[in-house]
Amino acid sequence: MKLITALVFAAITTLPAQAADRAADTNFVLKCVGCHLTDGSGLPSAGIPDFVDQVGVFAALPEGRAYLLHVPGVIGSSLSDAEIADVLNYVMDTWAGPSLPEHYTPFTPAEVAELKAQNVGNAVKYRRLVVERLKLLGLDAADYPWP
Numbered sequence: 692m693k694l695i696t697a698l699v700f701a702a703i704t705t706l707p708a709q710a711a712d713r714a715a716d717t718n719f720v721l722k723c724v725g726c727h728l729t730d731g732s733g734l735p736s737a738g739i740p741d742f743v744d745q746v747g748v749f750a751a752l753p754e755g756r757a758y759l760l761h762v763p764g765v766i767g768s769s770l771s772d773a774e775i776a777d778v779l780n781y782v783m784d785t786w787a788g789p790s791l792p793e794h795y796t797p798f799t800p801a802e803v804a805e806l807k808a809q810n811v812g813n814a815v816k817y818r819r820l821v822v823e824r825l826k827l828l829g830l831d832a833a834d835y836p837w838p
């Protein structure tokens with residue numbers, strides 16, 4: 692009986708960690724794949740940027756990090772701050788490749804809450820501003836067909 696209790700307890704206490712591991716890729720499939728596709732390549736001709744070896748540049752600048760929180764798919768995702776942090780870290784880990792900045796710090800729920808609260812205005816316009824600042828650092832973002 693004691694053993695069973697111990698096993699049940701162990702199962703319950705290890706659950707949240709496993710659930711958190713699953714959440715980011717599951718949430719990506721549920722909330723993001725429809726536009727960004729399973730390989731992160733998006734559909735640039737339709738305005739959905741390619742993540743592969745490019746999306747990491749945004750993590751280099753505070754403005755870039757704020758931009759990521761305000762793309763429509765993220766801000767409108769109805770995910771919690773912790774889930775958003777996880778799914779953005781998943782995007783970075785999976786697709787940023789060499790575009791990830793040298794001193795990259797992963798997103799935390801607290802940073803997500805803070806950046807979400809910022810008013811960046813129109814995300815398309817804001818991306819242009821971020822891209823100009825990245826250029827000054829010698830960094831290029833993915834092609835973007837929006838006018």
Ligand code: HEC
Nearest residue numbers: 722723726738739740759762763764765768778814815833
């Ligand atoms: C309905 C389609 C759609 C869905 C769903 C969607 N996105 Fe996006 N995403 C876009 C578009 C379009 C852009 C271009 C940004 C803009 O115009 O604001 C973008 C931009 C991005 C970018 C920045 C890439 C860049 O180069 O500008 C990231 C990161 C991102 N999305 C992550 C996500 C994540 C994570 C999810 C799921 C939680 C998600 N998106 C869901 C359409 C979508």
